[in-house]
Amino acid sequence: MEERLLSIENLEVSFHTYAGEIHAVRGVSFHVDKGETLAIVGESGCGKSVSMQTIMGLLPSPPAFIKNGRILYKQEDILKKTDREMEHYRGNEFAMIFQDSMTSLNPTMRVGKQMCEGITKHQKQSRKQAREIAVEMLKNVGLPNPEQVYCRYPHTLSGGQRQRVMIAMAIACKPGILFADEPTTALDVTMQAQILDLMNHLKKQTESSIVLVTHDLGVVARMADRIAVMYAGQIVESGTARQIFYEPKHPYTWGLLGAMPDTDKQRGSELYSIPGTPPDLFAPPEGCAFAARCEYCMQACRKEDPPETKAAQGHMARCWLLDERAISVEPPEGVIPKPLAATDEMVQEGCG
């Protein structure tokens, strides 16, 4: 039995604005086991970053407020913790890597000082020991001359180097879960490959879990053990990486997969695309949020929100098509990537 590290139950988060209430997260449940990588996929505005920031306790309230739900970390509900107690979790248990390394590092502080701040606070180390740990971490993330980087200001480093500094900072206190919010979106592909490899390497070394938020399905395929697909504040489908890529059930997942140009697809052929844009979360539509863009939309879809339906062991989708009364629909051709012949090794690794 895998060890359940974090479980989110029916989380609802809203923002109060002058224009009204925005329902950013509408009943999200997922869990993270020890040592696994969970990828949360979705387009901008689907609530993936907000869910993550709620877990970290980083959302300013007001305007944000948590309407409902529980967040259990090692069986304790962290939503009930005071700000003081949360400080223990942030950094020690949860750490976060942000998308934009330029704005998330303090530009007026040297890299080393920023790193030591967290280390002295969370690990009760002296300043000298903290410095040693910081330099060690900078070395671990593959920065050449860690001593030099320690004394530099963020703006003198390149984007890839800054992202490494952020990872070093995040893992300095050996967190249980590393949250990565679009960690490589601002980077070039070659730098992205280096950073992803580094994250995988560190995950193995420290046995921590990773929650990866991204919209790039290629990155997801490379990193994730399990995947949750989010749309308009809800998780519409979740399952293992192989289930989501090779046996997707939700039309939105089909659309996401189809929108990716692929080596199998004919050059210049029309890409499968989802018409329209995501719904306005000021007033989420009645029924399924995806109904307006879905080509398989039925009457039931506009009336009632589809329940979570189990498709296979560990594979869930919110879609009326999975209801036994619905007609069976096959995903459009060319959308699903072809699985390669799985070797025994891969099955044992848990991808099977």
Next chain:
Amino acid sequence: MSDHILEVSSLKKYFRTGRKSILKAVDDVSFQIKRGETLGLVGESGCGKTTVGRTLVRIYEPDAGTILFDGQDISKMNKKESREMTRRMQMIFQDPYASLNAFYTIGEIIGEGLDIHHLCRNKKEREDRIVELLDMVGLHQDHRNRFPHEFSGGQRQRVGIARALALNPKFIVCDEAISALDVSIQAQVINLLMRFQQDLDLTYLFIAHDLSMVRHISTRTAVMYVGTIVESGETQELYNNPLHPYTQGLLSAVPVANPDYERGHERILMEGEVPSPINPGPGCRFAGRCRFAEERCRMELPMLKDVGAGHMVACHSV
């Protein structure tokens, strides 16, 4: 008329960054684009691909080299001549938030080019043309009285496309036209661009860092590295049989949306970072990161040479 709509030879664009430092953004770049095809220009940020695009439409003045557009050298044109040229050559920009004037309505943005080039005889004709363009890119005609901030990123990019199409151009430079958009919106815009290419007989220079999208849309592809083209060829050939060590590394780094493939294949990891284009040394720009670098690579800049069927590579070891 020649087969090529655009012929660029030995194009150079330098920026002076200090008393003794020169940033060689584009250093001796040559390529041709055939009528009706799409040339994909790929490379990492800072490699000079955007500068190439901007120099072609004369946002930047080239420092050296010739740009033949429809047989005319546009690099030495005066203002009046180049105005006529810009009518046939348009650009779609990367950032749909920064490239639309926030004080203009959508109708004014699209109509500005029509006014400058006196393409409409009267007000009615102008209005009709704007409605027609909005319709072509999938926007509603009522949108013409709205301002850019009222639109989503995908819709703004459609406005950018309508603006580019307004003057009936023959050639469009798409500078990272889809990289700021969400995946499902990217597919919509790409489909739109491909359809216009067919219907309006357009030629594209498609500048992007998303290699899988470039593979999908381009007839031919050129790979840039620190101001120079290191490899170019038919898209299929280049992607299936990359010869330059940089292209090999770049292609191998692209994540593919297929978990079995991702876990199964070995990646060629390129260590280090892209060197600075300020005062580059004499040798191959890639020598510092190349697995096969020899003495010669550090001393002598390799020239593009044809290895068959229009596949060009600039590497000493090929």
